[in-house]
Amino acid sequence: MHQIKAVFNGNFDYIENIKISPFSRAYTFSDSVYEVIPFHNKKSISYEKHIDRLQRSADALSISLDIKKVSDEINQLLSSLDFDNGYVYYQVTRGQDLIRSHMHSDQLETETFGYITQCSFETKKFNVMICEDTRWCRCDIKSTSLLANVMNMNNAKLQNCDEIIMHKQGTLTEGGASNLFFIKDKNVCTPALSNNILPGITRSILIDALQEKNIKVIEDNFNYLELKTATSAWLTSSTKGIAPIENIVNIDNSLSIDDPLFVSCKEIFESKFFS
Numbered sequence: 001m002h003q004i005k006a007v008f009n010g011n012f013d014y015i016e017n018i019k020i021s022p023f024s025r026a027y028t029f030s031d032s033v034y035e036v037i038p039f040h041n042k043k044s045i046s047y048e049k050h051i052d053r054l055q056r057s058a059d060a061l062s063i064s065l066d067i068k069k070v071s072d073e074i075n076q077l078l079s080s081l082d083f084d085n086g087y088v089y090y091q092v093t094r095g096q097d098l099i100r101s102h103m104h105s106d107q108l109e110t111e112t113f114g115y116i117t118q119c120s121f122e123t124k125k126f127n128v129m130i131c132e133d134t135r136w137c138r139c140d141i142k143s144t145s146l147l148a149n150v151m152n153m154n155n156a157k158l159q160n161c162d163e164i165i166m167h168k169q170g171t172l173t174e175g176g177a178s179n180l181f182f183i184k185d186k187n188v189c190t191p192a193l194s195n196n197i198l199p200g201i202t203r204s205i206l207i208d209a210l211q212e213k214n215i216k217v218i219e220d221n222f223n224y225l226e227l228k229t230a231t232s233a234w235l236t237s238s239t240k241g242i243a244p245i246e247n248i249v250n251i252d253n254s255l256s257i258d259d260p261l262f263v264s265c266k267e268i269f270e271s272k273f274f275s
């Protein structure tokens with residue numbers, strides 16, 4: 001079995017040797033934030049943007065964080081690579097409490113955990129299901145509290161879907177683990193950032209890359225029924241890159257993965273993402 005290299009509270013070891021207390025607040029309350037930092041040909045992608053977002057997520061929950069130490073550990077994982085493509089997962093937890101209490105002690109030591117693993121970045125076509133966004137109102141924080149995503153994505157799996165597209169009372173938000181783009185009336189559209197959406201790094205790379213090529217991206221509130229007349233739609237994330245949606249199983253649609261504007265967007269994105 002391939003051994004996964006990891007780091008827990010500053011100690012580097014293989015993952016099976018790491019011991020975590022059941023009183024870790026990651027375990028009892030999901031009181032943690034995390035990042036997924038992709039690398040391609042041994043080179044990290046948008047490293048600074050990921051580190052900045054980790055800091056912002058920790059700040060939002062008032063979890064103290066030594067970002068220089070975190071960055072050194074991530075770099076040490078990256079320098080120990082024996083494969084070309086993959087990602088570093090890094091989680092920051094408020095710490096271990098002596099008793100399980102919603103109100104945490106003021107003397108906690110932040111707990112950190114990271115590991116490095118392989119990922120192919122092969123483009124895969126997705127079948128998706130639309131569902132109500134049942135998550136909390138701070139989805140802009142990259143927290144490990146992902147139960148609504150887990151429930152909705154596993155319901156979608158029963159319908160042979162790979163992902164979901166969520167809407168809050170009709171307004172599109174994002175995928176279960178990705179951001180959403182679609183083409184309507186020859187315009188590239190994506191839900192506008194809000195507390196209900198994770199500001200995806202891949203989303204921002206794509207928007208910047210398209211704007212450099214004078215392709216306008218409309219960031220706005222859209223009703224999910226607008227996907228019925230979209231000509232193409234796709235999801236973005238650090239591990240999926242751009243993943244075209246082949247079919248939305250629970251609404252009528254005529255999405256095409258050969259839409260010429262989508263094909264250009266994908267080419268523009270890939271030349272930037274993997275550069």
Ligand code: PMP
Nearest residue numbers: 177178179198200201202237238
């Ligand atoms: N939204 C959600 C809910 C996600 O989990 C992810 C993946 N972490 C994304 C969007 C995409 O973010 P990124 O492009 O930074 O990977």
